[in-house]
Amino acid sequence: MSVTEMFSYIQGFLSAEQDIREDIRKVVQILEQTAREILTVLQSVHQPSGFKDIPSKCQKARELFCTVRTKTGELKTKFPAEQYYRYHEHWRFVLQRLTFLAAFVVYLETESLVTREEVAKILDIEVDREKGFHLDIEDYLAGVLIMASELSRLAVNSVTSGDYGRPLRISNFINELDSGFRLLNLKNDPLRKRYDGLKYDVKKIEEVVYDLSIRGLAKEQETEGDK
Amino acid sequence: MSVTEMFSYIQGFLSAEQDIREDIRKVVQILEQTAREILTVLQSVHQPSGFKDIPSKCQKARELFCTVRTKTGELKTKFPAEQYYRYHEHWRFVLQRLTFLAAFVVYLETESLVTREEVAKILDIEVDREKGFHLDIEDYLAGVLIMASELSRLAVNSVTSGDYGRPLRISNFINELDSGFRLLNLKNDPLRKRYDGLKYDVKKIEEVVYDLSIRGLAKEQETEGDK
Amino acid sequence: MSVTEMFSYIQGFLSAEQDIREDIRKVVQILEQTAREILTVLQSVHQPSGFKDIPSKCQKARELFCTVRTKTGELKTKFPAEQYYRYHEHWRFVLQRLTFLAAFVVYLETESLVTREEVAKILDIEVDREKGFHLDIEDYLAGVLIMASELSRLAVNSVTSGDYGRPLRISNFINELDSGFRLLNLKNDPLRKRYDGLKYDVKKIEEVVYDLSIRGLAKEQETEGDK
Amino acid sequence: MSVTEMFSYIQGFLSAEQDIREDIRKVVQILEQTAREILTVLQSVHQPSGFKDIPSKCQKARELFCTVRTKTGELKTKFPAEQYYRYHEHWRFVLQRLTFLAAFVVYLETESLVTREEVAKILDIEVDREKGFHLDIEDYLAGVLIMASELSRLAVNSVTSGDYGRPLRISNFINELDSGFRLLNLKNDPLRKRYDGLKYDVKKIEEVVYDLSIRGLAKEQETEGDK
Amino acid sequence: MSVTEMFSYIQGFLSAEQDIREDIRKVVQILEQTAREILTVLQSVHQPSGFKDIPSKCQKARELFCTVRTKTGELKTKFPAEQYYRYHEHWRFVLQRLTFLAAFVVYLETESLVTREEVAKILDIEVDREKGFHLDIEDYLAGVLIMASELSRLAVNSVTSGDYGRPLRISNFINELDSGFRLLNLKNDPLRKRYDGLKYDVKKIEEVVYDLSIRGLAKEQETEGDK
Amino acid sequence: MSVTEMFSYIQGFLSAEQDIREDIRKVVQILEQTAREILTVLQSVHQPSGFKDIPSKCQKARELFCTVRTKTGELKTKFPAEQYYRYHEHWRFVLQRLTFLAAFVVYLETESLVTREEVAKILDIEVDREKGFHLDIEDYLAGVLIMASELSRLAVNSVTSGDYGRPLRISNFINELDSGFRLLNLKNDPLRKRYDGLKYDVKKIEEVVYDLSIRGLAKEQETEGDK
Amino acid sequence: AGQKADDCVNSDSPVIGAFKVFQRELDTKHDKHERLVKISRDVTIESKRTIFLLHRVTSVPDFENILNDADVKLDGVRQKIGQIAEELRGEDLHQFHRAFTPGIQEYVEAVSFHHFIRHRKLISLEEINARLVFMKEDQTTKGGGEDVCAGPCVLTFQVTPTDYLLGVADLTGELMRMCISSVGNGDMDTPFELSGFLREIHDGFSYIGNTGPYEVSKKLHTLRQSLGKVEDACYALRVRGSEIPKHMLADVFTSRAAHLETDDGIA
Amino acid sequence: AGQKADDCVNSDSPVIGAFKVFQRELDTKHDKHERLVKISRDVTIESKRTIFLLHRVTSVPDFENILNDADVKLDGVRQKIGQIAEELRGEDLHQFHRAFTPGIQEYVEAVSFHHFIRHRKLISLEEINARLVFMKEDQTTKGGGEDVCAGPCVLTFQVTPTDYLLGVADLTGELMRMCISSVGNGDMDTPFELSGFLREIHDGFSYIGNTGPYEVSKKLHTLRQSLGKVEDACYALRVRGSEIPKHMLADVFTSRAAHLETDDGIA
């Protein structure tokens, strides 16, 4: 084989890979678009009027997750299954965003932590790597941490909207989450950094609860609500 | 499953991965050490005295490649085969170095370009991803480019050692290599950058040939040598 | 001695050092794990229910410090005693965390500042460098500053839990600490930065005391409590 | 002059500058030490007990400014007067701190804004660049902004100490300051950032005044105090 | 129009632009591929054997320029004509390369500087912005500078090939070019940088002429050649 | 003075500085333009034909220095004299270029090193900082080093033009310069780097002298020329 | 001066001849660029000053005056933009875009700030562009007669959607500052209004996300921080406000507090 | 001055008491650190000056004088290092290592440069340390009698392998400069000697590779560049040298050239 033949042969390999990346990029772009639409729907819960119809917002978001599922379905077909980690960087970011959105919907609906299994089901992907296109565990955790930060914002805005009970419930939830993370031996740098941010969310929410408490607003609600 | 249970379960995954990375790092470290030893052996060809016994140096280098093969053998066992690209970054650098060293040995022996198959054989790894731990094509190309730069140094030093024929042969070889690379549609950033460096090697070697030529030293050799 | 021999000789030094670092890293990892467990125990004092059984929490934490002592014992044997500062960076961070935890336990028990001697005893290490593996003064101070920040959080949360006396006592304690620190001629950058953070803790606690004071809640308590 | 002489002569210049920088650094270090001592004296006004003897504290601070003046006197002699801006970075920070301290003393004494002339006099330096070592206008403004932040803290603590009149007076003062700064078209980045901080100081003080107002505490004092 | 409508409206603009960019990118990629092929054809003039049939190489290159013209034709249709500079960055680089190649062909054919009009004709684009897709003057100049660097290489290699007259002719040509560039008031950073590189080309060629001159090889040719 | 007046007054200062920088930039731009014109005049000495009328070229260059003097005269009036170093970066580069050009003219005229006093006179500025707008010593040295590099080029081209005596004289001159620089304990980074370049100029000129020597061309000239 | 330098250059050479042409073309372009940069700087400075001026509305009683003053200032800025349009006549706007984009963005920031204060709405791209139409009464500068356009000549300037977005993104920083100042001045309504408005802009930007140009994405973080500060401020107002009724009743100084309340403002 | 400040602090407080102790400990440490930084700076400056001085060997005929002068300078530097050793007596060397490592590295660079010029060999770590043994005749500073050590007290300073490596890595830069200067001065032998020596050091460093500390790896690139420059210089000398015999014969001025050759140097 001459040098020229060798290089022509090599060119074939390189082109194939570039095509795959191009394909992946296109699907991911649509996923990002849909994720942004879901976000727009959910962000309205921060508005004073938004607190009333949380269920209908969750409903809308869940509908948009259908589009997501179609697209994750396409994504799987774009590259050889065993090369997940070769192209991981392409969808890593959007999967974290989608996990955050799924977790947020689930929290708004049931005030509980979405499991990895549930997220996988919402996105119609796998939990186990062996079974196919899956949700990497670190991406799941990153998504959960993004939600924690959104919840600290929700605690603030629910007070503004006159809902004095929610912050306390968020505070308990976030504290539990924090304990959970403390069990992990995180080394991975970006995840670790995100986790360090959780401390600020915890503190912020505690201060909201404090503000309510010192003015006797927390108790008042408790007796009223008793959810 | 409580939040705590969930996180304990997750911790298991994270620990397993960290252990794998630790194992890989250890083997790679030894590979790097051996690569450095091979380099030390081969670098002596740049010394005035070194030109005499190139064959014996290549011989020594080939012996050291045995250690390499033992270690690449171990490396393969350290992680699930289908997760090659998950851990790629760990061995990418050393595989490029080893490719360079194998290519350099082959060049010194036969003045021809090592093929990917040959490198794979020398390192006892695969060419096709499907067959197991393989030599990624971009890593092969990067290794070849490192050699090109070493050859431009060799052209200079062979003149210093009084060998006026070698530079011309290196010049032809490098030109062929350059044509080969021009066939490729490189997008990958680090590889592209390395390839841009090849231009300087080409120019440098041309200037050596020029210096010999203007002083009538190139021709002189040609008639003598006629290899 | 030839240049080559000289470099081989030096390579020996370097390898030995790398082995030591590897050993240290392993022990430190376990210390970090234990520190995280102690933290989990102590974190619960921030919760409304947590205020009741502070003594039992301190008890649990003190038990976990036994594991710490075993590991600091191991750590000492991993490197030549007189090279403490050569490897200081490895354990610096975890010693600061452990100092914080020890200081927090002691504060919760007695509302007083732990001395360096006490911390050293809890960790079973020395105070004086000459006597062996010791607690560097700057690490002790850093640990104390971490606790200050935890106390500002405690001030907030004790109000939520209805304990209106504690913030004032914390405020006095922190002010005393602040005066202490101002006596120091800090040059060292990271400690200086941490100390700059103390200002925010002081301010936060002053605002809590203010909130109680303007609502007449502080005085009320004072007469009641008189601890 | 021979080439050699010329170059020896030049060498002199180069060494001289380095010596100057070293000398400046030494004096500035002592200035920083003294600034910290003055701060410690003034900090105590934030404590309940501290409100009583503000005059004596200001007195003590003014005595410490004697040391400052001795040192600024030395500083001037360390470099050619017309090269102020060549070495500006060395003393910029400490001059801002000293301006803050001087402004704070003057405020505590007379509840008015120190002028640049007064600061210059307290530090025994000039206002006009032409006349010698002077107080750069941006450094003066930075110092004033540091004081504003200290005053917002004082407003909070004076309530805790039962002085309900001071916050209102501080509020008026800070509002005037804010109006002043609004007249400036700040472009300079660090100063603009500091000025943005002033808005938060204004806001904090306003909240204190509000808290006093709704409880009728502000008025009460007014009639009583009329200082 | 509500804020939401406004953002949807703007989103329309953004999407349209992205589509255009995608289209442009594809055509440019093929242009780059063709440019690389032309380069490969012309590169062979640097080789000893290559000097003989320069005309046939130029011929081949000119044939490949047909493909270029087809693609520049397509490129023009991909975006609104008056927005040339909005998307300029996409084709800037490849137009400079193509200018270089056209200039090199023309130099090899006639040893004269290609005019902007000629390049435009070879690429089937315009010279005047008003008339349509045109060759920006700075891109033309950049292409000329790339050729200058190629000519310095050619000077070196023509000596190797035994052509002692060409370097002198190149030297005169490059000097004229250098004088031309010195007339320009370059402000634009990248072009300025390229022009700074011209100094090295001038110097290199001067050294080649010097080498020939001191060995009496330059004159010898002159009398022979007299082109 | 009211707070408002004070701040209006301050605003004046801030605007003034920006205006000064704008003014300086404009004058410097013209200086750069003129420097380029002088360079064009002097560059022609490198061409075979250029050697004949060096005096007339120097004459032309000296005439252009009149424009320079007019502009340095303007420059001085644009900012307060004692703030030279505040704005130094603006004219640093062009003063180095002008020093180079002045040094080159003086060398061509008298084959001696221009003194700082002479450069100052040619540019109509001062040597002593105390007396006004001056030539900073490091800028003078940088300019001299730029000239050294131009002389190494001149040595090469004078051989091409058949002037075999000049390289030897340049060699002596540059060696003296090198000795001079060796006396300096350079710490300053950019100047040190430039000085390292001088070694290559010395080397290049030595090679030219060597080439002439082994061909006996140097001596030949000496007896002939004896200028 | 150029004359002398030219003497040393062989002017017969076609290369030199060509470069003299290039010189003219490049200089023309650079000069235009330079002029545009300068106008843009003026636009930036005056827009920034307008913003500074507008911030005073939170501290003075009669803000109508300030709005009018600001409008006069903005008219001046628009005249400058008219000069830009003049320079761009017959040119490809995008070729010189880099020269004037900072100024235009700052103008968008200023004009949208002004618009918000007056109308409590986001100004649209169309509304901005509608005010950037310039009439040139006599066209005597070029050509003798009415060759270019019959009657008064109309010149327009089109702000690009990207510049609009970037200006609006910066506007959020000013809105945040205004919010904090309002709280500082005891204004209870503006912060809530600002918070809703800022939230809408924020949601708009997150809808666009990273499909917009890179510079827009870069500003998202700051925008989010600004929104957070405004939300915190509203939260604080709400929490504080919650105390009034209870303490009113509980307090001995009920009447005075009531008096304060009717004043619709504090202190 | 400290007195006055103390007045405002409650000195009964155990916290304050403790911090006064901390203050003493920290100040002692900081002062020592500061003193070491200053000595280290002096060591750096004097070492750099020695290197500058040593570079003159390529341009003067009698380089023995320069070597002796340099040795005197280095003795001065060693005295300074003696002061460092004095400060470190009883301390953990590594605690203050950062304070004096720049000086020590520069000293290694200077002393190994000196050693190379005189012996054409790489100085070893042992040889360096052997000259860093300091005798203190009388130990009257501390204690009355001979309590610390009987007779003259020996104080040693140990350069760490890493500092040695870093100094040697910098040495290669100086060797490169020396090589270029040698060529510039017509010295035909030194460049070849330097090239061989530099290659050995280069091979040594590539043997150590990235197992050494990070700072060493960082210097590898510069080292490689220096080696390249030296190899290029040797190459140029060889290529040039190749012409002598032929042109000698071919030339009319054979005798003069021959005369030059016996001079064992050019120009």
Ligand SMILES: [Mn+2]
């Ligand atoms: Mn703004």
Ligand SMILES: [Mn+2]
């Ligand atoms: Mn050095």
